[in-house]
Amino acid sequence: MVSWNGIFTMNKLLYLFSFTIFLSFFNLSCQNTEQQDKDISNISDTISNPVKQDTVLLYLDSTQIIDFLTRYPLTEEYKENIRSFYKKRNNAFAWINNYGINEYAGNFINLLNHEEMRYSNDSSFYNERLHVLYNGISEDYKIFGNDSLVAELEILLSVNLFDYANRNWRGISDEKLREAGWFIARKNLNYEDLLDSLLKSKVYLISAFDPVYPQYALLKKHLIKYNDIEKRGGWKVSFQKGIELKKGDTSSVITAIKEQLCMMGDLAVTDSTNFFNDELVSAVKKFQKRHGLKENGLIEEKTLQQLSVPVHERIKQILINMERSRWVPAEQKGEYLVVNIPDFKLFVFQNDSLEWSCNVIVGESKVTNNTVIFNDNLEYIVFSPYWNIPKNILIKETLPAIKRNPDYLSSHNMEVVDVKGKPVASSSINWSQYKNNFPYIIRQKRGK
Numbered sequence: 375m376v377s378w379n380g381i382f383t384m385n386k387l388l389y390l391f392s393f394t395i396f397l398s399f400f401n402l403s404c405q406n407t408e409q410q411d412k413d414i415s416n417i418s419d420t421i422s423n424p425v426k427q428d429t430v431l432l433y434l435d436s437t438q439i440i441d442f443l444t445r446y447p448l449t450e451e452y453k454e455n456i457r458s459f460y461k462k463r464n465n466a467f468a469w470i471n472n473y474g475i476n477e478y479a480g481n482f483i484n485l486l487n488h489e490e491m492r493y494s495n496d497s498s499f500y501n502e503r504l505h506v507l508y509n510g511i512s513e514d515y516k517i518f519g520n521d522s523l524v525a526e527l528e529i530l531l532s533v534n535l536f537d538y539a540n541r542n543w544r545g546i547s548d549e550k551l552r553e554a555g556w557f558i559a560r561k562n563l564n565y566e567d568l569l570d571s572l573l574k575s576k577v578y579l580i581s582a583f584d585p586v587y588p589q590y591a592l593l594k595k596h597l598i599k600y601n602d603i604e605k606r607g608g609w610k611v612s613f614q615k616g617i618e619l620k621k622g623d624t625s626s627v628i629t630a631i632k633e634q635l636c637m638m639g640d641l642a643v644t645d646s647t648n649f650f651n652d653e654l655v656s657a658v659k660k661f662q663k664r665h666g667l668k669e670n671g672l673i674e675e676k677t678l679q680q681l682s683v684p685v686h687e688r689i690k691q692i693l694i695n696m697e698r699s700r701w702v703p704a705e706q707k708g709e710y711l712v713v714n715i716p717d718f719k720l721f722v723f724q725n726d727s728l729e730w731s732c733n734v735i736v737g738e739s740k741v742t743n744n745t746v747i748f749n750d751n752l753e754y755i756v757f758s759p760y761w762n763i764p765k766n767i768l769i770k771e772t773l774p775a776i777k778r779n780p781d782y783l784s785s786h787n788m789e790v791v792d793v794k795g796k797p798v799a800s801s802s803i804n805w806s807q808y809k810n811n812f813p814y815i816i817r818q819k820r821g822k
Contacts, residue, residue: 431466431467431471431472432466432467432470432471432472432517432524432528433464433465433466433467434460434465434466434467434525434528434529435465435520435525436465438522438525438526438529439456439457439460439529441522442456442525442526442529442530443456446500446530446533448500449533452533452536452537455533455536455566456529456532456533456536458566459532459566459569459570460532462566462570463570467524467528468528468531468532468569468573469482469527469528469531469532470511470517470524470527470528471517472517473517474511474512474515474517475508475511475512475527478572478573479508479531480512482531482534482535482538483504483505483508485538486501486504486534486538489538489542500530503530504527504530504531504534507523507526507527507530508527510523511523511524511527532569535569535572536569539568539569542700543568543700544700587699587700587702589695589699590696590699590700593692593695593696593699594696596692597689597692597693597696599639600685600688600689600692601689603637603638603685604685604686604689608684608685608686609633609634609637609684609685612682613627613678613681613682615675615678616675617673617674617678618672618673618674618675619650619672619673619674620650620671620672620673621650621651621652621654621655621671622650623649623650624648624649624650625648625650626648627648627673628647628648628649628650628654628673629646629647629648631654631673631681632644632645632654632657634681635654635657635658635661638661640657640658640660640661640664641653641654641657642657650673655671656671658671658672658673658677659671661677661680661681662677665677665680666716666717667680706723706726707725708724708725709722709723709724710723711723711752713734713736713745715736715745718733718734718735718736719731719732719733719734720732720733720734758820758821758822759820760817760818760819760820761817761818762815762816762817763788763815763816763817763818768812768816769809769810769812772816773805773808773809773812776800776805777805777806783800783816786818787818787819787821788816788817788818788819789816789817789819790803790814790815790816791814791815791816791817792814792815793815795815798814
C-alpha cells in the first residue's frame, strides 16, 4: 500500500505524500537541480548553435499554423496553446533562427530521447517525423524565409514541449484528482508562459527547469536506478517468516541480504560472507529509515517484509508518487508544518529547515477512517481539546461498544452532549433504539 504525507503551512497547509522508499525530505534544500540527471548533465556544455548578435528572427505565416493543425490531428488538444503562444510572440519562431536550430531545441530532443529510453515507450508526438526534420535541418541546412519544413519543425517542437509539460509537470486531470480524494489547491500550469519563460532563461538544460516539487527530482533519480536494477534481473529474494538476525550472527540469508542492500545503495560494498558485521548493521539502519521502520539494525519480520517487495512494485510506487509531486506547488516558503501520516509524525519547518517534530495521531488507512489530504491556513492551536467522535466511527464502533458495555463511556473518558455542547446524562438515553440517527454528540473529554 502506498501511503501519504502532509504539509500544513503557517501561510498555507499542504498535504503531500509519503512512499515506502523514503527519500530524505530534510535534505531537499541541498539538492542542486543541475545534478538531477547526471546522464544528461553534459549536454549544455557543448552548444552547437550559440546565439549571435546578428541573429535574425524567423516568422510563421498564419496559414502555416492552420496547415500544421490539419496535418497533425493528434495535436488537437493543444491547438489553442499553439495559437496563443505564437500570437504573443507576433508569430516569431522560438526554436529556430537564421543560423539554425538553437540550443534549447537540441537539449529538448535529447530530453525526449532519454525519456523514451527510461520508460521504454515513445512519448512524443509524431516521433519519427520530429527526428527526420530535426536531423535533416541540423545538418548544413540553409535556412530561408517561409520554409515550410522549418515551420513544421518549429511548431512540432512547441507542441511536444506542451505535451512533455503535461506528462511531467502537470499530472492527471482535475476530475481524476478529485476521485483520488485530493483536496489541495492545485497549482496552475500555463504552457505558453512556461515555454516562454524557458526560452528567456539562462538554463539551457531543460531537465533542470522542472517546475515541480523538489521531491520529484529525487524520485526521478531513484526511478532511473530501479529501472536499471530491474533490467539486470532485480533482486530475487524471498524470506521465510520468523527469521531474526542481529550483529554477530551467521546465516546463508545474510549473504543474500548484503547483495540486495548493495544493489539498493544502502551497503557501499558487499562481500560473500554470511557474517552479520558492523557494515551490515549500518546498511540495515539506512534501509529501515527509508522505509519508515524502527532503526534498530536488526533483521526481523517488518524489515524482511520490506526487503521482499519486488523491484517492479518499488518502481510502481515511485511512479505513483512522481505523479503526486506534479500536483503541488514547486516550493514552500516561510513557516509550515508537514504531517507524515504513515510515520505518525508532525514536522515544523522554517524555509525548509527542520525546527521541531512530535508524534501525532492519524486515521486508519481504511477509507472510512483515513486522514483527509488537504491544505489550509493554520489559524489557531487548541491545547487539551475535546475530541468529537466522527459520525461514521460513532455509528460503526462507539454505539455498538456502549450497548455491549454500559461503562464504556466512563472507562474511555467520554461524555454525551447536545448540539450546543450541554452535557446529557447517559443513563437518560435508551441506547437500544439508536442505530444510524443518533441525535447527540459523543466526545472524549480533555485529557493530559
